[in-house]
Amino acid sequence: MISTELKNGVMPFHAEDMLWIIQDGIKEFGIKCIPTEQMVELAETREANGQCITGWVDGHVVGCGGIDMMWPGVGEVWMFLSYETDKYPVKAFRVIKKGIDKLIQDNDLWRCQAWCGKNFTQGHTLFRHLKFKPEGVAERYMSDGTDAILYARIK
Numbered sequence: 001m002i003s004t005e006l007k008n009g010v011m012p013f014h015a016e017d018m019l020w021i022i023q024d025g026i027k028e029f030g031i032k033c034i035p036t037e038q039m040v041e042l043a044e045t046r047e048a049n050g051q052c053i054t055g056w057v058d059g060h061v062v063g064c065g066g067i068d069m070m071w072p073g074v075g076e077v078w079m080f081l082s083y084e085t086d087k088y089p090v091k092a093f094r095v096i097k098k099g100i101d102k103l104i105q106d107n108d109l110w111r112c113q114a115w116c117g118k119n120f121t122q123g124h125t126l127f128r129h130l131k132f133k134p135e136g137v138a139e140r141y142m143s144d145g146t147d148a149i150l151y152a153r154i155k
Contacts, residue, residue: 014047016043026081055096055099062085065099104153111153133153
């Protein structure tokens with residue numbers, strides 16, 4: 001996805017950012033699909049809640065994500081990474097880190113957690129670099145019945 005103006009860094013989230021990643025391919029699942037009505041509704045809801053961001057590198061969306069507040073001080077990260085992260089690994093990491101750090105700070109979180117499919121090796125590497133630590137395995141947690149690892153970053 002190339003913008004008419006070159007974008008870099010963390011930008012406000014727009015529903016079409018998430019829908020573009022779904023159509024172009026979600027890195028974790030290695031699939032492309034046409035967004036369903038439910039996916040469109042979810043993307044629009046996430047845009048409206050104001051707790052989401054999109055990462056851009058050289059005019060390309062590298063990912064989008066946000067924080068779902070569980071209760072004051074505790075939130076859960078959700079993230080969709082695009083295949084553009086492979087083209088810009090260092091720049092993409094810096095943008096993702098900046099975005100996660102901003103969401104944690106803006107929401108005054110002392111605990112931030114995230115789930116990662118057990119087979120998504122690059123996701124585990126990303127969470128470790130973001131200073132998240134594994135806390136446990138959730139058996140058959142993912143939509144395809146595979147296990148997931150719970151990661152947390154504690155302040």
